[in-house]
Amino acid sequence: MTGEVDHGKSTIAGRLLHDTGSLTEGKIEELKEICERRGGGQEWSFLLDAFQDERNLAITIDTTQVRFKTAKRGYVLIDAPGHLEFLRNMFSGATEADAAVLVINAERGLQEQTRRHAHVLSLVGITQVIVAVNKMDAVGYNQEIFEKIAAEISKTLVPFAIVPISARHGEMIVSRGENMAWYQGPVLTEAFDALTVSAMLAGEPLRFSVQDVYRDHGRRILVGRVESGILKSGDELMFAPYGQMAKVESIAVWPDDPQKIEAHAGESIGIILDREILAERGAIASHADNAPALSHVLKAKIFRLRPAPFISDESLTARMGTSSFTVKTLSAIGEDMLSELTLRAETLQPVDFNQKIVLFSDAEAVGAGIVLGAGEYTGASDSKGQVFWFTGLSGAGKTTIAKAVEKELLGRGCKVHVLDGDELRRTISADLGFSPEDREENIRRASAIAARMAASGTIVIAAFISPSRAGRKHAREAAKGWFHEIYIKADLATCEKRDPKGLYKKARAGKITDFTGIDSPYELPEKPDLVVDTQNGDIEEGVQAVLRFIEERAMTPGIYGQDRFRAIK
Numbered sequence: 001m002t003g004e005v006d007h008g009k010s011t012i013a014g015r016l017l018h019d020t021g022s023l024t025e026g027k028i029e030e031l032k033e034i035c036e037r038r039g040g041g042q043e044w045s046f047l048l049d050a051f052q053d054e055r056n057l058a059i060t061i062d063t064t065q066v067r068f069k070t071a072k073r074g075y076v077l078i079d080a081p082g083h084l085e086f087l088r089n090m091f092s093g094a095t096e097a098d099a100a101v102l103v104i105n106a107e108r109g110l111q112e113q114t115r116r117h118a119h120v121l122s123l124v125g126i127t128q129v130i131v132a133v134n135k136m137d138a139v140g141y142n143q144e145i146f147e148k149i150a151a152e153i154s155k156t157l158v159p160f161a162i163v164p165i166s167a168r169h170g171e172m173i174v175s176r177g178e179n180m181a182w183y184q185g186p187v188l189t190e191a192f193d194a195l196t197v198s199a200m201l202a203g204e205p206l207r208f209s210v211q212d213v214y215r216d217h218g219r220r221i222l223v224g225r226v227e228s229g230i231l232k233s234g235d236e237l238m239f240a241p242y243g244q245m246a247k248v249e250s251i252a253v254w255p256d257d258p259q260k261i262e263a264h265a266g267e268s269i270g271i272i273l274d275r276e277i278l279a280e281r282g283a284i285a286s287h288a289d290n291a292p293a294l295s296h297v298l299k300a301k302i303f304r305l306r307p308a309p310f311i312s313d314e315s316l317t318a319r320m321g322t323s324s325f326t327v328k329t330l331s332a333i334g335e336d337m338l339s340e341l342t343l344r345a346e347t348l349q350p351v352d353f354n355q356k357i358v359l360f361s362d363a364e365a366v367g368a369g370i371v372l373g374a375g376e377y378t379g380a381s382d383s384k385g386q387v388f389w390f391t392g393l394s395g396a397g398k399t400t401i402a403k404a405v406e407k408e409l410l411g412r413g414c415k416v417h418v419l420d421g422d423e424l425r426r427t428i429s430a431d432l433g434f435s436p437e438d439r440e441e442n443i444r445r446a447s448a449i450a451a452r453m454a455a456s457g458t459i460v461i462a463a464f465i466s467p468s469r470a471g472r473k474h475a476r477e478a479a480k481g482w483f484h485e486i487y488i489k490a491d492l493a494t495c496e497k498r499d500p501k502g503l504y505k506k507a508r509a510g511k512i513t514d515f516t517g518i519d520s521p522y523e524l525p526e527k528p529d530l531v532v533d534t535q536n537g538d539i540e541e542g543v544q545a546v547l548r549f550i551e552e553r554a555m556t557p558g559i560y561g562q563d564r565f566r567a568i569k
Contacts, residue, residue: 001077002121003103004113008134011167012103012188013077019174020189022068072193077101098266099128099160099195101188102153106139106164110152118156123303123369128160130191137166141179161191201265204228205290207352208237209321210283214270221252221270222279227321231271231285232262238288239279240350240452242428244445245288246273276431282323284350292350294456295374296417297330300357302339302369310339310367317360318343320371325349327359339367348417348453374456385454386554387479388546390463391472391525392488393517394503395495397534397542398463401488404543405461405550416459419450434514436468443471447478454482459554467522484553486546487528490535492517 001009016022067076100121104114121129131153139145141164150162163172164183171177173188186194206229214221231237235248251260252270263269271285279285284292304310310332318327330342351374359367390398402418409416424446425432432438443466450460466472476483495517496504507515514520530549532542 001101001103002117004105004108004111004117008105008167009101009103012101012132012134012165012173015167015170015173016068016077016189019170020068020070070189070193075192098126099130100126101130101132102157102159103132103134104149104153106133106135106142106145106149109145109149110156114153115156118153120303122157123301128195129157130188130195131159131162132188133162133164134167136164136171136180137169141166143180143182146183160195161186163188163191201228202230204265206231206235206237206286207292208271208285209323210239210279210281210285211322212281213279216252219272220276221272222285223268223270224285224322225268226263226265228265229287230262230264231269236288237273237285238291239277240284240286240292241294241348242277242279242283242445242449244277244279244428244448246275246277248272249274282321282325284321284323286350291452292352293374294348294452294458295345295351295415296348296458297342297344297415298349298351298374299340299342299372300369301372302334302341302357302359302367304334304337304339304367306361306364306366309334310341314361316343316366318345319358319360320349320351320355323349340372341367348449385457385459385482386550387450387454387460387462387475387483388486388550388554389450389466389472389475389483390461390486390488391466391528393490393492393495393522394465394515395498395500396488396490397532397539398465398488400539401532401534401542401546402461402463404539405546408543408547409459409550414459415457416461417453419446419453419460419462419464421446421464424449434520436520439467440471440474443468444474447475450475451478451480451482454479459550465516465522467516467520469523469526472525484529484549485525486530486532486549487525488542489531489533494535 001013003009067074069075102114102118102121104110118129131150133146133149136142136146146164150159153159153162163185164180165172165188166177166179167173169177171179172183176187185191207227208224208231209227210222210224212223214223231248231251233248233250236245237248238245248271250272251263252272253260253263260269286292302310310329312329312331314329314332316327316329318325326346327343330344332342333340351371353371353373355371357369357371358365390402392398399418399420399422402420406416406418421442424442428449429442429445432442443464446462446464450462453460462475466475472485476485490498499505503512503515504518506512507518516522530545532545534542
């Protein structure tokens, strides 16, 4: 709920709590005592305004979340501040909401700040807005004033409903009262109950955002919210950005309901999978045939919440749903408070069109808006998604060459990412050991991620020992024709002499077991697509050989200096 300062938002919220019977025992008595001490009349806003400064100034500083129920369903109401200085708090509330109540003071009419709030609601993707024209008692319940305000606000947005109310006297909130017989539309709670946000989102592709992971009696439960679509027991889900697949064995809700077999958009639930996968806070589950785009680059329309404009190469923290990640601005174009930003994320992100995004600098919100598209950023060359799979012994030079190639391709403006074995072992494969079975599972996970990234247009350089031919064959099959096996060749004696991480020394001393080349076999590639001999040639020669190979297979002449974006539908 938002609107200009002193238009009565907190008073409306307080009346909603009281008139729907949602107050805890003793709260009314507490409110009366507060009002008597202050020597004023009944102030319903005091139920929400927790800070003393708010009571003294009669404004809301922070967002407040309150819960109430109608006969139809429960609601979480976010009371957001309206004052210009607290606009970022209002944005914080708006990015979490499914629908909105825009409050207008009938005495003051439609003001510039009200139009600004309406624009913010549109920008963060809230399409269902109930307009509450408050303080009708202060204008003598004048129908003409209400109709004039209704006509003006309808030029700025398309309201779901426009309701005349008197929050102080509780008219047209839950009950109709006697002073506005000329109004035949729904009261405020009836308008709430008519909202169809969840029903509309149920027809969209499934998106389940993971908020946390619980363990209960030996069960691992992924807890989160169904943002859109319908999730059912038995569904096969893909978890982005990891690319892991698992089946939903059951749905957990509190209190427990064994009959719960599906969940719709807007529901917060837990899911128990048929096997353990590493899916952490920020992961997005979907059906594999309608998954979100995966990209390091995205374009967003951002409403700026600070005086200083955004600049290129600025480092920020982005939040989308339950995921927080570091981004840098590749470009910033904008006028006044609106900016169109091209952002590059440090980590691969699942991205949907119209997804809400908030930007922070030093923990302070500096902008918020919506995603316009997943980037296919191209500079000096155009590229298409391919997987270039580096295999070879530890110490052969896989990661060194991969990082050098990545740097060169990024400099050309290509969309490229190194998928490194050590990095995956620290993150999504942290639960795996080095037995043959665990090694195969690690490669299976890496293969799925690489294939998804390539499908989104990324040049993927995957650097893994991948000792078995079967594992490399699986990676080739997962990439569906976009796969190239590159053997970084150096024999055991050469790699052991280099031993850049001291692993061979530890393996020889028995401190590491199942180490490839020592007590675990490495199966030489039979027909690699490229052999880079680092035993007899230097690293720079290997880098250039790989670059030429990638240029031939994944790059075509492009237009210099352009940002191209694939719209997400």
